[in-house]
Amino acid sequence: MVGMEAYDYIVVGAGTAGCVLAARLSEEPGARVLLLEAGSADRTRAMTVPNAWPENLGSAADWGYLTTSQAGAGPLPYPRGRTLGGSGAINAMAHVRGHRAIYDQWAACGAPGWSFADLLPYFQMTERVNEHASLLRGTAGPIQVAPAGEGRHPVARAFAEALVRHGALVTDDLSGPQPEGVAWPDLAIADGERVSPADGYLRPVLDRPNLTVMADAEVTRLDVRQGRCTGVSYVRDGVASAAVTSAGGEVILAAGAIGSPCLLLRSGIGPASGLPGVGQNLQDHPTAKVCWATPEPLPASRYNYGETYAALRSDLAGDVPDLHLFPILLPLAPGAGFEPPAAGFLLVAGAMTPDSRGSVRLAAPDGPPLIDPGFLTDEAGRDLDRLVAGLRLIRAATAAAAPGRAVELYPGPEVRTDAALRDYIRRTVDSYYHPVGTCRMGTDDGAVVDPDLRVRGVAGLRVADASVMPLIPNAHPHATVLAIAERAATLIMES
Numbered sequence: 001m002v003g004m005e006a007y008d009y010i011v012v013g014a015g016t017a018g019c020v021l022a023a024r025l026s027e028e029p030g031a032r033v034l035l036l037e038a039g040s041a042d043r044t045r046a047m048t049v050p051n052a053w054p055e056n057l058g059s060a061a062d063w064g065y066l067t068t069s070q071a072g073a074g075p076l077p078y079p080r081g082r083t084l085g086g087s088g089a090i091n092a093m094a095h096v097r098g099h100r101a102i103y104d105q106w107a108a109c110g111a112p113g114w115s116f117a118d119l120l121p122y123f124q125m126t127e128r129v130n131e132h133a134s135l136l137r138g139t140a141g142p143i144q145v146a147p148a149g150e151g152r153h154p155v156a157r158a159f160a161e162a163l164v165r166h167g168a169l170v171t172d173d174l175s176g177p178q179p180e181g182v183a184w185p186d187l188a189i190a191d192g193e194r195v196s197p198a199d200g201y202l203r204p205v206l207d208r209p210n211l212t213v214m215a216d217a218e219v220t221r222l223d224v225r226q227g228r229c230t231g232v233s234y235v236r237d238g239v240a241s242a243a244v245t246s247a248g249g250e251v252i253l254a255a256g257a258i259g260s261p262c263l264l265l266r267s268g269i270g271p272a273s274g275l276p277g278v279g280q281n282l283q284d285h286p287t288a289k290v291c292w293a294t295p296e297p298l299p300a301s302r303y304n305y306g307e308t309y310a311a312l313r314s315d316l317a318g319d320v321p322d323l324h325l326f327p328i329l330l331p332l333a334p335g336a337g338f339e340p341p342a343a344g345f346l347l348v349a350g351a352m353t354p355d356s357r358g359s360v361r362l363a364a365p366d367g368p369p370l371i372d373p374g375f376l377t378d379e380a381g382r383d384l385d386r387l388v389a390g391l392r393l394i395r396a397a398t399a400a401a402a403p404g405r406a407v408e409l410y411p412g413p414e415v416r417t418d419a420a421l422r423d424y425i426r427r428t429v430d431s432y433y434h435p436v437g438t439c440r441m442g443t444d445d446g447a448v449v450d451p452d453l454r455v456r457g458v459a460g461l462r463v464a465d466a467s468v469m470p471l472i473p474n475a476h477p478h479a480t481v482l483a484i485a486e487r488a489a490t491l492i493m494e495s
Contacts, residue, residue, distance in 0.1 A: 006247035015086020018254035019197035020485035039082035041215035056090035085198030098473025110442035142200035147184035158403035229461035282358035285432035292406035293341035314389035335428030349390025352474035439467035464488035
């Protein structure tokens with residue numbers, strides 16, 4: 001057993017939120033900060049070269065989760081980052097905020113202090129934007145972002161142009177004054193390389209004497225005594241039961257929407273201790289795909305194999321756009337049991353305001369999590385209807401001129417009716433890989449953390465990551481997680 005060490009702040013997980021927290025909390029020279037990460041500290045080619053990011057999936061930098069069976073599609077791969085930078089080091093690099101109305105709903109439903117106006121300064125703190133002239137954007141933050149520029153992919157261009165011809169709005173900045181329409185969204189790419197949270201926040205400050213970063217250190221349990229979290233136990237290099245204490249300070253969980261609820265449950269914090277919301281309220285964006293075959297292989301994307309997308313509305317939309325339409329510029333199958341084309345691409349619809357809810361549970365204390373996003377389980381079938389609308393929009397926009405002289409392979413021209421499209425979507429539904437909400441903040445009995453992100457009923461413990469979101473943004477969550485972590489650091493240092 002390794003001897004007990006004491007720190008003022010112990011941050012569990014060096015993912016998107018953890019990198020921000022460690023960097024900000026260690027700005028106070030007298031604060032001793034420990035950052036624990038289960039994965040490696042390596043910065044591999046797949047984490048660096050933008051168009052190599054698919055190589056991260058299933059690698060050592062990926063937890064390699066599977067979901068429970070979803071609709072008719074069976075279990076789905078559920079990649080989550082296991083490395084410095086977390087999912088921000090292995091994802092497709094989109095940096096986009098949700099619509100302001102989503103964050104205003106957070107505040108209205110029991111999370112005061114988390115409206116768009118409250119979060120805006122923290123969004124601005126995270127980013128360095130040079131392409132957009134807007135008072136809403138940040139220009140001096142650690143994460144440099146810009147849209148795809150020179151060398152945009154011809155199929156991405158053709159798809160964007162087809163949507164505009166079909167009547168879609170155009171916007172130059174989905175995080176700016178007009179968060180709706182066809183756009184070339186910001187990507188966390190600078191000088192031809194990914195800018196992960198580890199690159200932007202953590203690596204520049206690794207020489208601080210008050211900051212200790214331990215990679216390959218998997219936290220196994222939170223140590224709770226007499227209602228207070230006093231530290232954590234972890235395994236490193238095969239040595240079990242190593243322990244560190246928070247010395248009267250705080251432990252901050254930043255292990256993400258899967259890891260944070262699992263650690264709480266493994267530590268006896270959950271329904272049995274009066275917190276029934278731990279692991280509940282899992283939200284994610286389900287997707288459906290149209291698969292196209294081309295006569296010749298496509299050129300490689302210089303960016304993220306997506307480059308463009310449209311934030312649009314179905315007839316079910318409320319205050320915010322409820323669809324994303326985007327390409328995946330790779331010859332992939334739309335789901336298990338389908339043969340991929342020799343050459344081609346996907347056009348994808350994502351349901352961005354899902355009504356379905358899922359959960360994260362443990363079958364055994366030390367076993368893998370049971371991850372159930374609950375895709376297409378809302379009783380009214382609204383998520384399924386949104387995806388039908390998305391596929392119809394894709395087909396309508398590309399009817400006159402399919403991108404890249406392509407032909408539709410799946411679902412195929414014979415699949416025309418709503419009933420047939422619903423059946424196809426049930427068999428091929430997939431994830432946009434955006435889990436949030438499993439340690440929801442609020443003031444009601446189902447909330448796991450209060451609006452200051454303190455775990456209810458446990459002193460000295462907070463959660464600050466995607467799991468605290470009450471409602472999923474209608475965009476990639478990564479930019480929002482950065483802002484949550486920035487605000488969490490301020491709350492912690494001011495407490």
